[in-house]
Amino acid sequence: MTGRSEDPNSLQDEVFTRVFDANWAALRHHIEGAVADDDEVTEIVSAVFLEAWTRLDVAKPMGRVWLFRAADRELRARTGRAPSRLAVLDAVHHGMAGTSEEPGEADLSADQMPDRDSVLRALAVLTSRQRRIIMLAYWDGLTEGEISELTRYPRRSVRTMLRRAEKRMRDALGLEGASEREG
Known part of the structure; x- marks a missing residue:
């Protein structure tokens, strides 16, 4: 027995933090290409990372493409997109x-x-x-x-x-x- 009883929530927190740190800037940049309002950009980024948190598989965390796809779904769900920025x-x-x-x-x-x-x-x-x-x-x-x-x-x-x-x-x-x- 190793004596190691790793808390699954701790592991999830660690994996999510890595996903967030590696992809936050790129995801925000992607959304800024379609949305002019900084508060709305922040709201969409938050919604995408909330979805990522709820769907996180610690054995196979999502990457940038998954996050972009989630952002695109969120953007399509909203109306009144700003034209090309x-x-x-x-x-x-x-x-x-x-x-x-x-x-x-x-x-x-x-x-x-x-x-x-x-x-x-x-x-x-x-x-x-x-x-x-x-x-x-x-x-x-x-x-x-x-x-x-x-x-x-x-x-x-x-x-x-x-x-x-x-x-x-x-x-x-x-x-x-x-x-x-x-x-």
């Missing part, structure tokens, strides 16, 4: 133009960069699935595999949709020579 547009804007946040690493000069209105018009030429894939790739920074898991589309379909969406956006933005996102 400026921060999301900026992320797509910089990603499509082949720019980075690091100074001096931009592929296009400032005068070649399309404006937000152009990005909005370019997003409008995409199908709703393509827009979703673009947002997940550029705003949330998900890989093709993570997008595939989240959307439940085959990885090959995600890759194809992402490439087609990027090409359609580059064409609409007049950025035929801009670099493509690494998959």
Whole structure:
């Protein structure tokens, strides 16, 4: 006998804390892409983590994709979603133009960069699935595999949709020579 009588609630607390710490910032960022009100973002994050707590399996804790899926369900359940947020547009804007946040690493000069209105018009030429894939790739920074898991589309379909969406956006933005996102 080891003398160890670990409290199952203590183990659940420990596992949940790891899930929360590893995913809180990414989940909040994901929700901020659709919701403008900071209090509502906090409310949705809380609702998702409450669901995660109630469904937690300590042997197989949920990951970021599960949490994003729960957040998307919560967002769909609420009405009156804000239209595309400026921060999301900026992320797509910089990603499509082949720019980075690091100074001096931009592929296009400032005068070649399309404006937000152009990005909005370019997003409008995409199908709703393509827009979703673009947002997940550029705003949330998900890989093709993570997008595939989240959307439940085959990885090959995600890759194809992402490439087609990027090409359609580059064409609409007049950025035929801009670099493509690494998959």
